[in-house]
Amino acid sequence: MTPASVARVLIDSPLPQLDRLFDYGIPESLRESAVPGVRVRVPLRSAGRVADGFIVEIAPPGDYTGVLSELEEVVSTIPVLTPEVWALARKAADRAAGNANDIVRLAVPGRQVRVEKAYLAASPEPLAALRPPAPIHGYGGGVVETVIAARGRLAIDAVPLVAEVEPGVWVGEWAVTMAASAAATLAGGATAILAVPDYRDQEQLAAALAAILPAERIVRLDARQSNPDRYRAFLRCLSDDPVVIIGNRSVVYAPAANLGLIGIWDDGDPLHSEPLSPYVHARDAALVRQELQGSALIFFGHARSTEVERLVELGWVRSLAPQPAVLPKIVPTAQQSSEDRLAAQARIPSTAWREARAALEFGPVLVQVARPGYAPRLACADCKRNARCMKCEGPLGQKTSRSTPACGWCGALAVDWKCSNCEGERLRFVGSGAGRTAEDLGRAFPGVRIIVADGERPILTVGAEPALVIATRGAEPVAAGGYRAVLLLDGESMIARESLRVAEDCLRWWSNAAALAARRAPIVLVGVGGALASAFVTWRQADFARAELADRRALRFPPAVRVATVTGTIDAVAGAIATLNVEGADILGPVDVEGGGVRTIVRFDYAHGAEIASGLRSEVVRSAANRRRAIGKAPRGPIPVSLRVRLDDVEPFLEQ
Structure with a gap:
């Protein structure tokens, strides 16, 4: 019997061969609760076990005439994986030749049952009305506000001074500018996401925001929070009410259906680099999300990174300096x-x-x-x-x-x-x-x-x-x-x-x-x-x-070009490199690496990024599947990885 509709599920697994959507039938008892974004448990027929996952979409059954496995249960009725976050995770992972599930794991905190029950039981309270935002000083009358309203892109040179936002509370002037930009976004009825490198910057930004916005309009979402506090803050982000969401690098994945602004302070700071696979930098995630959701995007900093300078030279980002200039x-x-x-x-x-x-x-x-x-x-x-x-x-x-x-x-x-x-x-x-x-x-x-x-x-x-x-x-x-x-x-x-x-x-x-x-x-x-x-x-x-x-650019070093490092056994690396047939790509290596194996560096132009990422991603999936078959279907321990791929990896260029 063909099901009336099918749940397409993302399996929570690090295995690259499972990085796709699987179709499951929806039993009658779960028709109402099985909606896109909810956590579910599903059977894995090949492994003979039950796995966690998220329903990404509900689709018609299509041409499949076999018997589909059915959902085991809906773990929670709250749609925590929103459509915009899933689209971002999928595209960012594809760009980095990685797993979308690894990004979803960063974006959606682990479930906290008590916090969830309190959230479901609470009746929504109206948020305090917003005061008219103060003008953003230092950059000409209304320039920043105009760009935010037009959902444009800016690289702002921050004013090199400190400011007193409340009696006895001093912060960098950059935090005041970011807070004012967020207030202008909220005044337009949209949410703002502000990412900073660490807790020191976050404290300054929070103080600047608290001086101009009601406390309930400010949501902190970062790794320093306890698990319940982080999940509580995450659930607040699911509301349709416009808020300002601040945090470290992973905050760029916060749910915000009506996103008006993404602001990043000091994108050159290495703390914006994600150390976990697929290693997507907060700046790159923000660029992808801005393109998907059409929000404004602003890079703030005292010193400009070469990555942002490249975007300025391409005309993709507009440069804005203080007027009049403030020179230390x-x-x-x-x-x-x-x-x-x-x-x-x-x-x-x-x-x-x-x-x-x-x-x-x-x-x-x-x-x-x-x-x-x-x-x-x-x-x-x-x-x-x-x-x-x-x-x-x-x-x-x-x-x-x-x-x-x-x-x-x-x-x-x-x-x-x-x-x-x-x-x-x-x-x-x-x-x-x-x-x-x-x-x-x-x-x-x-x-x-x-x-x-x-x-x-x-x-x-x-x-x-x-x-x-x-x-x-x-x-x-x-x-x-x-x-x-x-x-x-x-x-x-x-x-x-x-x-x-x-x-x-x-x-x-x-x-x-x-x-x-x-x-x-x-x-x-x-x-x-x-x-x-x-x-x-x-x-x-x-x-x-x-x-x-x-x-x-003269030396073909990043960010003038993109790079990919391919690491693994000599046969796996040679096989992956052999599949690449991109004109103008430079192949450097292989060289031996510590711990065994070899590494090859591939340098290529941005225009070939999708092709290179797709090809290397396919090789990772093939290598992982072959490795599992060689070891057996039920290995006792973790399966050694024979091939690793990392895009935009500048580590080989850092220490000479």
């Missing part, structure tokens, strides 16, 4: 000897020393350093070779002046250490971390309060009182009224890192720190020269991104 007071300086011996020990040249001493009369001074800890690296005092762990050969470091040196890999304490090269037993410090810098500055500026902010000591804000704030890059607190001076140390060691993105990263780190200064406060960049320093001093980050992109 940046003082370049070479690494010169200081007038004070203690200041020289703290790596502060004369110019920076004078600026810091004068600024401490009025308020806090920010000192940015490259690394946390006391001594990031230790060496043998006799032969000067880097000190290595006697157990695993990992690098030795020291967190405080009184702590025992320990391995950075296995954590073993370097007790009774001996150099493997010369049998020496004495260690010497190489480099200065935040802890050692704080010690040195405490001696150079006696009587001044010292504050250290890093990954182990997260500090979000500091007061307006005089203090030296030593912070690692990205961990700088916001100071009330802004810092009276900013010293950027260790620039030479930062740019010495062998990485494709090192120049971009340094410019972004320095620009974000400089934007925390008070208006016209001096910002001293120590020990850096050349084009990178010139771009920073003149505050022309977009010009530097343009030049960097031109160099990448």
